[in-house]
Amino acid sequence: MPLKNYGVLAATAVDRRREGATDTPHYQIHLRDAHGTDYRAAVNVQSQEAPSELLYVVVDDFRHPLTGLLPKAGSGWTRLASAPGTAALDFIRGNLFDPAKLRILPPDLPGVDNDLADLLDHHVQRAIADPDAAVYLIGERFGPEAKVPDKVFGFLPGNGVHDLHMNQGNSGRFRKDDGVYQDGGLIIHLPAEDRWVAVFLAFQSQGWHTDDATGHTLPTAPDRPTDHHDAALRIVAALVNPVGPAPEQETVTLLNASAAAVDLTGWQLADRAKHRLALPAGPLAPGAVLTVRGHGAFELGNHGGAITLLDPAGLKVHGVAYTAREAAAEGRTITF
Numbered sequence: 001m002p003l004k005n006y007g008v009l010a011a012t013a014v015d016r017r018r019e020g021a022t023d024t025p026h027y028q029i030h031l032r033d034a035h036g037t038d039y040r041a042a043v044n045v046q047s048q049e050a051p052s053e054l055l056y057v058v059v060d061d062f063r064h065p066l067t068g069l070l071p072k073a074g075s076g077w078t079r080l081a082s083a084p085g086t087a088a089l090d091f092i093r094g095n096l097f098d099p100a101k102l103r104i105l106p107p108d109l110p111g112v113d114n115d116l117a118d119l120l121d122h123h124v125q126r127a128i129a130d131p132d133a134a135v136y137l138i139g140e141r142f143g144p145e146a147k148v149p150d151k152v153f154g155f156l157p158g159n160g161v162h163d164l165h166m167n168q169g170n171s172g173r174f175r176k177d178d179g180v181y182q183d184g185g186l187i188i189h190l191p192a193e194d195r196w197v198a199v200f201l202a203f204q205s206q207g208w209h210t211d212d213a214t215g216h217t218l219p220t221a222p223d224r225p226t227d228h229h230d231a232a233l234r235i236v237a238a239l240v241n242p243v244g245p246a247p248e249q250e251t252v253t254l255l256n257a258s259a260a261a262v263d264l265t266g267w268q269l270a271d272r273a274k275h276r277l278a279l280p281a282g283p284l285a286p287g288a289v290l291t292v293r294g295h296g297a298f299e300l301g302n303h304g305g306a307i308t309l310l311d312p313a314g315l316k317v318h319g320v321a322y323t324a325r326e327a328a329a330e331g332r333t334i335t336f
Helices: 065-069 116-129 172-177
Strands: 006-018 026-032 038-044 054-059 076-079 103-105 134-145 158-162 185-190 195-203 233-239 251-256 268-270 276-278 289-293 304-310 316-323
Touching (some): 006 158, 054 116, 065 304, 065 316, 116 195, 233 304, 233 316
Parallel strands (some): 038 158
Antiparallel strands (some): 006 076, 006 134, 054 195, 134 185, 185 195, 233 251, 251 289, 268 276, 304 316
16 A cells, blocks of 8 residues: 655754665664754665665756745655645656666765765765755654654654655565655755755666556556667657736647657647647657647646656656746746
């Protein structure tokens, strides 16, 4: 069944601890909210299912509409509905990052800058040193346990968040945890730089095309893309805030980057609310672009949104997202 207590912790990082060789090593973060409540974030750095090394991606300049949906900095724990239009994460449907950019790192090795704990240290230690840095941990809460001190940092009551990784497309005994819009992540806001940094983790055993209701891996779907150049058809631009009054003539521009024509019969675009727009049937020549006008329920909101390209089987081929700031300028075409 899906995660029982999914949400986001908004707090300040005050300490961290690296775990060495254990059965299930974690990178542990001690956090405190504005009310003085302590929490521990247990970040997986190794999988219990083979292959054991985790996949990771760091987005150093994370621009996505969900940052505007996060709770106030330092506000503590907030429960999240597992649904689009909230701060809930979905690695597949949310267009948070390019899955082809995921890389593998071992959990903890001798030396410098060569493992996942080193990578997490780089960002967490910076957040600890900056009193204005706001840390957001999205995952499942554990505790509070009124009479049980935290096993790592010793504060009372024991309390925190875990499952800070992809939580769908699981295999074996972890399949029961599958669900959509319940993935985990670490997001840091650096106000002095007006910049967001996001760290996303996944297990190599997880699938990258999942059922929209259950989050289970679709058995006949292809594996995760490993090269973003493999996508023949992709979204390259969108006009989300045209000049003039509503109804506006929003457009999405597609590029066939391959060396062969692509038959667009059955292809669709989906907006943030999953409303779909059929592409015109027929071939799109190699190197050609196609600008599609939105109509019907398909809508590109001015407060940020996502656009997803689906093939005739309904599988995601490409996806992009834009923020309210990017959509603010009337008549400006956003490029991706």
